[in-house]
Amino acid sequence: MSVSVENLSVAYRSHRGDVTAVDNVSFSLADGEIMGLAGESGCGKSTLGNALVYLDYRMKASGGKVTVDGKDLPISDSNAMRSRRMTEVSLVPQYAMSALTPTRKIGRIIDDLLKSHRVKDRDKVMTELRRRLELIGLKEDVLGKYSFELSGGMRQRVTIIMSSLLNPSLLIADEVTSALDVSTQRAVGEMLIEFRDRGYIKSAIAITHDLSILAQIADSIAIMYAGRLAERAPTSVLVDSPLHPYTQALLASLPEVGVRHDQVTLSGIPGRPPSLANPPAGCRFRDRCPFAFAKCSETPPFEEIKPGHLVACWKASQEHAEMAGTGRGLPLKEQV
Amino acid sequence: MTTLKLDQVSKLYRATTRAGGLTPALRKVSFELKPGEVISLIGESGSGKTTIGKVLLRLTRPTSGTVTFDGTDIATYNSRGLKDYYRHVQGVFQDPFSSYNPVYLADRVFALVRESYFPKVSGLEWSAKVEGALDAVALNPGDVLGKYPHQLSGGQQQRLLIARALLLDVKVLVADEIISMLDASTRVDVLNLLVKLKRQGLAILFITHDLSLGNYVSDRTIILRHGAIVEMGATEKIFGNPQHDYTKMLLTAVPELHKKWQHAPLAPLAVSANGAGTGTAEILSSDAPASMLARASVIDELAHAEQVVKRDLRAVFGGGRAVASGKSQVAVALEPPTLHEFEPDHLVADPE
Amino acid sequence: MSESISEAPAPAVAATGLPAGPAGTAVHRGRNDILHYGLRNKKLLFGLSLELILVLLAIIGPYLAKNPPMEITPYPLQHPGSKYWLGTDLTGYDLYSQLTNGLRESYLVGALGAGCAALIGMALGFIAGWRGGWLDEVLQMITNIIVMIPSLVLLVVIGSYLTSRSVLFEGVFIGLTTWPWVARAVRAQTFSLRSREYVDLARLSGKRPTSIILKEIAPNMASYLFLVVILLFGSSMLIAASYDFLGVGPNNVASLGWTMNQANANAALTYHLWWWFIPPGAVLCLMVFALLIANVGLDEVFNPKLREQ
Numbered sequence: 001m002s003v004s005v006e007n008l009s010v011a012y013r014s015h016r017g018d019v020t021a022v023d024n025v026s027f028s029l030a031d032g033e034i035m036g037l038a039g040e041s042g043c044g045k046s047t048l049g050n051a052l053v054y055l056d057y058r059m060k061a062s063g064g065k066v067t068v069d070g071k072d073l074p075i076s077d078s079n080a081m082r083s084r085r086m087t088e089v090s091l092v093p094q095y096a097m098s099a100l101t102p103t104r105k106i107g108r109i110i111d112d113l114l115k116s117h118r119v120k121d122r123d124k125v126m127t128e129l130r131r132r133l134e135l136i137g138l139k140e141d142v143l144g145k146y147s148f149e150l151s152g153g154m155r156q157r158v159t160i161i162m163s164s165l166l167n168p169s170l171l172i173a174d175e176v177t178s179a180l181d182v183s184t185q186r187a188v189g190e191m192l193i194e195f196r197d198r199g200y201i202k203s204a205i206a207i208t209h210d211l212s213i214l215a216q217i218a219d220s221i222a223i224m225y226a227g228r229l230a231e232r233a234p235t236s237v238l239v240d241s242p243l244h245p246y247t248q249a250l251l252a253s254l255p256e257v258g259v260r261h262d263q264v265t266l267s268g269i270p271g272r273p274p275s276l277a278n279p280p281a282g283c284r285f286r287d288r289c290p291f292a293f294a295k296c297s298e299t300p301p302f303e304e305i306k307p308g309h310l311v312a313c314w315k316a317s318q319e320h321a322e323m324a325g326t327g328r329g330l331p332l333k334e335q336v
Numbered sequence: 337m338t339t340l341k342l343d344q345v346s347k348l349y350r351a352t353t354r355a356g357g358l359t360p361a362l363r364k365v366s367f368e369l370k371p372g373e374v375i376s377l378i379g380e381s382g383s384g385k386t387t388i389g390k391v392l393l394r395l396t397r398p399t400s401g402t403v404t405f406d407g408t409d410i411a412t413y414n415s416r417g418l419k420d421y422y423r424h425v426q427g428v429f430q431d432p433f434s435s436y437n438p439v440y441l442a443d444r445v446f447a448l449v450r451e452s453y454f455p456k457v458s459g460l461e462w463s464a465k466v467e468g469a470l471d472a473v474a475l476n477p478g479d480v481l482g483k484y485p486h487q488l489s490g491g492q493q494q495r496l497l498i499a500r501a502l503l504l505d506v507k508v509l510v511a512d513e514i515i516s517m518l519d520a521s522t523r524v525d526v527l528n529l530l531v532k533l534k535r536q537g538l539a540i541l542f543i544t545h546d547l548s549l550g551n552y553v554s555d556r557t558i559i560l561r562h563g564a565i566v567e568m569g570a571t572e573k574i575f576g577n578p579q580h581d582y583t584k585m586l587l588t589a590v591p592e593l594h595k596k597w598q599h600a601p602l603a604p605l606a607v608s609a610n611g612a613g614t615g616t617a618e619i620l621s622s623d624a625p626a627s628m629l630a631r632a633s634v635i636d637e638l639a640h641a642e643q644v645v646k647r648d649l650r651a652v653f654g655g656g657r658a659v660a661s662g663k664s665q666v667a668v669a670l671e672p673p674t675l676h677e678f679e680p681d682h683l684v685a686d687p688e
Numbered sequence: 689m690s691e692s693i694s695e696a697p698a699p700a701v702a703a704t705g706l707p708a709g710p711a712g713t714a715v716h717r718g719r720n721d722i723l724h725y726g727l728r729n730k731k732l733l734f735g736l737s738l739e740l741i742l743v744l745l746a747i748i749g750p751y752l753a754k755n756p757p758m759e760i761t762p763y764p765l766q767h768p769g770s771k772y773w774l775g776t777d778l779t780g781y782d783l784y785s786q787l788t789n790g791l792r793e794s795y796l797v798g799a800l801g802a803g804c805a806a807l808i809g810m811a812l813g814f815i816a817g818w819r820g821g822w823l824d825e826v827l828q829m830i831t832n833i834i835v836m837i838p839s840l841v842l843l844v845v846i847g848s849y850l851t852s853r854s855v856l857f858e859g860v861f862i863g864l865t866t867w868p869w870v871a872r873a874v875r876a877q878t879f880s881l882r883s884r885e886y887v888d889l890a891r892l893s894g895k896r897p898t899s900i901i902l903k904e905i906a907p908n909m910a911s912y913l914f915l916v917v918i919l920l921f922g923s924s925m926l927i928a929a930s931y932d933f934l935g936v937g938p939n940n941v942a943s944l945g946w947t948m949n950q951a952n953a954n955a956a957l958t959y960h961l962w963w964w965f966i967p968p969g970a971v972l973c974l975m976v977f978a979l980l981i982a983n984v985g986l987d988e989v990f991n992p993k994l995r996e997q
Contacts, residue, residue, distance in 0.1 A: 015724065040519035041490070152381065181380035181545060186589040186597060209520060212591040239593050253524045255552035257575060257590055261531050266552070269521035272489050395888055419894040427892055434885040439907040445889065452894035497889075 002203045003029040003170050008064035010044075010051045019277050021047040023227040024063065026302065027310075029170075029203045034196055036214030036235070037207045039224035042273060046094060048224070049172040049207045051075060053091040069169050069202075086117055090168035090201075094175045097155035100147035107143030110162055117166070125165060132161050132200070136191050153184030157191060164201050171201040177213050189217045211254065215239050220308075223247050226273045226284035229302050233309040243305060243316040245289045283314070291315050339539050340369040340392065340425070340508050345401035347387050347563075348670075361387045363563040363672040364401065369508060374530065374540045376550030376571065378586070379560035385543045388560075389512040392541065393427045394418060405508075423453060426501035430513035432493035436485035442493070443481050445500045453504060469499040473529055491522030498529065509533070512543045527553050547590050551575050556681075559583050562688075564672030569682035579684040725989045732989060735982025742975050746795050749788030757781065757789040757942035768963050775963040778954045783947070787967050790944040794925050794975065797859045797943075801924030804863020806917050809870025814901045816871070817878025824875075831868045839865040843936050853938045858931060862924050870916055877912060881905045911990035915983055922979040929972050944968040 010022040021044045029035050037045045051061055055075055066073040068088050074080040085091075093099065101109060110129065114122050130140050136157055147155055156176055164171055173192065177185040195201050206218055214221050215235060222232040223244065231244040242248050249269045259266075271288040274280050280287070282297040289296070295314045302312040305320045347362040362384045369375055379385040390396040392403060394410055403410045405421060413421055429435055436442055446466055454462065470477050473495040480492055488496070494514055501509055511530065515523045530540055530553055544550050550557060550571075557574040559567040559582065567580040578584050588598060673685040726732060754772075755761055764780040766772050774784040816827040843861060847853055881887065882905065890900045906913070931937045932945025933952070951957075951965035 040521060182547065182586055182591075183380065183589045185591070189591070190597075210591070211520070212593050215593045216591045216597055250520055251593065253521055254593065255524065255527070255548045256592055257548045257551050257587065259548070259552060260571065261528070261552050265528065266524045267528070268523065268525040393888075393892060395891065415896075422892050422894050427888075429885050429888070431885060435889050437886040437890075437904055437908065439910075445893075448890060448893040448895065 002031040002033070002069060004065075004067045005052070006065045008048070008051070008066065009062045010047050010055075011060050011062065012047075012058050013060060014058075016277070018060070020279075021059075021227055021276060022051065023279075025224075025229050026064075027222055027229065027232060029205070031202055032196060033219045034192065034204045034206060034217060036211075036218030036221040037205050037224065038209060038211055038214055038221060040209055040273065042226075042276070043224040044227040044276075045207045045224045046174055049174050049205055050091065050093070052170070052205075053085060053089050053172060054078075054081070086113075086163070086166045086168060088168055089170045089172065090163045090166070092160050092163045092171070092173045092176050094207075095179075096159040096163075096174075096176070097152055097179065100155060100159065102146060102148050105144055105146055106150075106158060109147075110143070110165070113162060114165075119166065129161065129165055132165075135194075136161070136187075153180050153187065156180060156184075156188055160188070160191065160195075164195055167200055167202075169202040171195075171204040172207065173204060174207045175209075176206070177210065178208060185213065186216075189213055193217055211239075211251065212256075223250070226279065227276055228284060229310070229312060230285070231309075231311045231313075232302075237309055243309065243311045244285075244313050245291050245315070246285050249290075283312070339371050339406065340541075341404045342366055342368075342388070342392075343402045343404065345388070345391060345398045345403060347384070347391065347396070348399045360563050360670055362391070362398070363670065365560075365563070365565055365672075366401075367558060367565070367568065369539045369541055371507065371539050372534055372537045373556065374534050374542055374554040376554035376557045377541060377543045377560060378545065378547060378550045378557060379543075380545055380586075382562065383560040384563040385545075385560050386512055387563075389427060389510045389541070389543050392508075392510050393425065394421065419452065423504045424506060425508045425510070426504060426506045427510040427512065428494065428497045428501065428514045431517055432490050432497060432514075433485055435497055436493065438485060442483055442485045442488055442496060445497065446503065449500060449503050465503060466499075469502040470496075472502055472533075473499045474525070475499065489522070490518045491526065494518060494526055495529065498526075498533075502533075506538065508539045508541070510541045510543070513545070515544070515549055516546065523549070547575075547586060559586070564685065564688075565675060565683075566673065566685040567683065568675070569678075573679065573682040577682075579678050579682070581687065722989055726986075729985040729989050731981050732985030735978045735980070735985055738974060738978035739982060742791065742971065742978065743795065745788060746791035750785065750792060753782060753785035753788060755782040755785050757785040758940060759785075765961070774967055777947075777950060777956075777961070777964050779950075781942075783963060783967065786942045786947050787944070787971065789942045790947055790968060791971060791975075793855055793938075793941060793943040794928065794972070797855055797862065797928040798921045798925040800856065800859025801862035801866065801928065802917055802920040804860055805867040805870055805920050805924070806913075808863065809867035810874050810913070812867070813871040813874025814878050814905070817875040818882055818897060818901055818905075820879070827871070827875075831871055834865065835868045837865070840931070840934070840936070843931060847936050852940075853936075855938050855941060858928055858938055859924070862927050862931075866920065866923065866927070870920065873916060874909070874913070877909050878905055881908055884908075911986075915987060915990075918979055918983045918986070922976045922983075925972070926976055944972050 005028065006026050008022060008025050009020060011018040011020045023044075025048060027035070037049060039045045047059070050056075051059060052066060052073070052075060055061055055078065061076045066075055068084075071088075073084065073089065100106070104112075111122070111126075114125060119125055130143075133140060133142060138154060138157060142150065142154070142158065150158065156179075160173065160176060163173075171192075176192075177188050180188060192201075192204060192206065196204060206214060208214060211221070218235050220232065220234045221238045223230045223238075223246065225246050231238065231242060231247050233242075238247065239251065242251060246269075253266050253268045255266060269288055274284050274287070281299070283289070283292070283300050286292045286296045293315070295318075298314075300312045300314045300317070302310055303317065304310050305316055311317070343366050344364045345362055345366070346360065346364050349359045349361060365384070365388060367375070377385050377388060387396070391398050394413075397411065405425065410421060436445065443466075450457065450462055454465075457465070466481075467477055470480065475492060475495050480488060480496055485493060498509075509530075515526055518526065527549065530542065534540055542550065542554055554571050556569065557567075557571045558565055559574065559580065561582050567574055567578065567583045574583065575587070578587055591597065669688070673688050675683040675685050678684045750757075758781065760780040761772070761776055761782055762780065763772070764776050764778055766776045768775040768783075772782055772784060774782075774787060777783055777786075812827050812831070816824045839861075842865070846861075850857070878901070887900060887904050890904050895904075928937065929943070929945035929948075932943045933949045935949055937943060937945055945968075947968045948965055951961070951968075954961075954964075956962075956964040
């Protein structure tokens with residue numbers, strides 16, 4: 001296993017008390033796997049991704065253990081993490097493309113970055129940098145430009161190159177395609193895949209709310225809801241036969257090209273996610289779930305229902321147990 | 337009976353540079369919006385789609401061309417005429433939170449309308465009107481009245497803004513990317529609301545970059561590129577049988593849940609138009625590897641990066657003057673490509 | 689909103705620039721938040737308390753004086769003692785009386801100067817920032833001209849034509865010469881706020897520019913304006929004291945600067961008459977210092993990113 005996260009919780013400090021944004025999350029990634037981490041705003045996916053690289057002063061990690069390439073990743077120890085950032089784990093933060101200093105040229109920014117990470121052999125790295133820029137179609141003169149001279153897509157690509165320059169084992173890309181035009185989205189998505197294929201990054205976690213992009217670039221998808229993992233499965237399995245009612249409802253609410261309202265009327269999920277300051281007991285999707293029943297007042301465990309397919313849902317585990325008991329092999333979708 | 341009509345609308349920004357010249361944000365755009373009709377205006381960044389919205393809402397003036405509402409040129413309105421115009425034409429924008437002044441309660445947006453348009457209406461009557469509007473957008477008054485904007489979800493904020501428009505006698509709604517900042521589970525609800533309003537006779541200009549949304553909700557579609565219309569017509573025809581290479585490129589780039597990206601018969605276009613306006617398009621072969629595709633879209637971006645830079649610098653330095661970022665790499669011609677009728681209700685532009 | 693910025697769908701980032709925390713706990717700068725942090729900010733509390741003490745001194749102090757400030761007592765050059773708490777100067781003025789009355793004058797001038805400068809500066813700043821275009825250029829030219837004029841020289845010239853100068857005159861004069869700084873700051877903020885979407889929405893609701901500036905834009909600059917006024921207050925007091933020290937202030941009025949002017953003219957330093965020049969100077973410093981500290985604290989309260997953790 002390249003990356004393993006066990007029972008990780010992350011809380012925000014506020015003067016009104018701690019708010020747990022990530023609640024007891026566990027998952028693992030194989031070498032070369034791109035995992036999509038999806039969910040709606042406030043579900044904790046960004047917090048989870050960022051915590052693995054940089055816990056800022058407002059956040060506090062508790063419980064749990066993170067390992068990368070077999071070694072422990074001390075996420076709570078900012079000093080120890082310093083040597084691991086960019087080399088073992090790297091982050092392309094949300095709004096990264098707006099975060100490039102407008103008063104310095106791109107080449108200088110990258111140079112400063114390498115200096116601050118005490119990279120030896122900077123020239124060799126810069127040569128590699130030029131190679132990679134060329135690979136994705138950016139000319140070398142981009143290094144001599146200011147960030148505002150580049151379009152959004154170009155900036156995004158530059159930030160991804162910067163974050164992956166030292167060949168990290170794990171790259172966390174937070175909403176890297178969200179602010180882009182559809183053609184650039186595709187280019188950036190394919191860039192992530194190509195970087196993985198060429199070994200520039202070992203594994204990646206792509207955080208986004210856009211499931212259709214993940215369907216294109218991710219090998220597996222994890223769905224988060226209200227701070228917890230709801231479902232995790234290989235991409236085609238999750239998209240074609242999701243087990244968690246939230247995933248099902250989410251997929252059912254996505255319009256696709258070719259579908260018009262007078263042909264198919266889609267519907268959203270009524271209600272709102274619960275407040276994390278004071279979350280309800282048991283399954284957090286209970287209030288909005290059309291299948292909720294008595295047992296849902298207990299927190300469902302996030303367990304493997306089928307090989308490679310983990311769900312936190314009483315209904316799903318019950319039905320699977322029934323199916324296993326009766327020996328029938330129908331996928332859940334057809335039953336419901 | 338036409339409601340809102342754009343005729344050869346152009347918006348040019350002046351660039352003070354050694355090279356001189358003008359940067360076109362919109363190039364002679366013409367179309368009509370009729371009652372009960374939803375038109376999707378689809379374009380990527382730099383296409384000019386937001387500018388059209390602002391021109392229609394008279395938040396900015398076109399450089400040339402006219403916008404007529406029920407036969408009258410909107411540029412001729414005095415302040416009273418403009419106020420009257422806003423009774424019939426309203427807008428909702430992309431970032432729902434930014435549309436609220438964070439210092440006040442969310443329902444102040446209703447109070448603003450009341451102060452301007454219904455000053456003599458009694459408190460009881462007004463409450464009834466507000467409740468009616470909230471009902472039309474499926475919002476519970478108890479959930480949204482008396483709250484600050486940050487206490488409402490994005491979906492509630494957006495629907496509240498639509499309700500505000502409904503308080504007036506609105507005939508045209510300009511919806512500028514109103515869904516893109518909402519969560520997936522609430523997007524569809526707002527879209528369905530738009531469909532419901534359309535059935536009641538409202539004309540909607542649905543500006544978006546997301547083709548699947550545009551497809552779901554609209555009767556007619558306009559594809560905008562670099563300020564000019566490249567394809568326009570009935571939605572099924574545009575999406576079902578796209579003719580322009582740009583439209584085809586957009587459709588192949590859209591990520592879908594059940595189909596992997598395929599390499600299009602025609603890969604992304606590279607535009608190498610020179611300043612004089614004659615262009616040659618390089619077309620890459622369909623088996624080009626992924627990185628080549630990436631490269632191709634970069635070249636396309638450079639063509640509008642110039643415009644974007646100019647516009648942003650203008651915003652920073654203010655006024656109507658723009659500062660060019662340097663030597664012009666690619667310039668877009670001021671004349672838009674000509675539109676030809678491919679089939680009834682399906683117009684396609686010549687390649688640029 | 690320019691197209692390149694409008695691309696970004698940014699889930700849950702409030703317009704105030706603060707990230708919304710996990711669902712339902714948006715870290716918002718509500719009024720309660722400001723009060724909460726305000727009452728805990730040491731700099732603000734310290735500055736405010738110090739200023740309050742001085743204000744009380746200015747209000748109550750003069751009533752406790754035995755003589756009016758400009759009355760010559762028969763006991764010059766008294767050390768501070770039980771009779772004259774801060775002693776007397778060469779002429780025989782009661783220095784405690786001068787100090788407390790001078791404090792009053794300083795506050796008065798400070799308020800006048802700050803008030804005038806704020807009014808003019810804000811008015812012109814709002815107009816320039818909102819309209820832009822040629823009006824903006826004209827106002828900027830005017831601003832630059834005022835900035836260039838050496839105000840001290842101007843005061844001397846004007847002063848020489850006036851038979852008497854009053855505190856009112858001094859206050860207004862300071863207001864008329866320091867507004868450019870306010871105007872520039874307000875113009876810049878207005879410029880940035882006028883392209884907000886809620887301003888567009890107000891326009892779409894048929895609102896007129898005056899209403900929009902006053903009700904939509906100004907409240908969003910409220911904390912900034914508040915800080916500006918505080919700084920203006922402090923600088924007005926300092927400038928007034930400088931004018932008084934140089935002798936171009938109001939005549940026949942006891943003020944801190946005037947007392948120091950007298951002390952300087954009569955070589956109080958050489959003769960070790962410390963009770964003459966140290967109290968007014970120290971009090972002046974404290975007044976401004978307290979304001980500035982409070983200002984820094986207030987800035988931290990308004991801007992969460994500055995808060996210490």
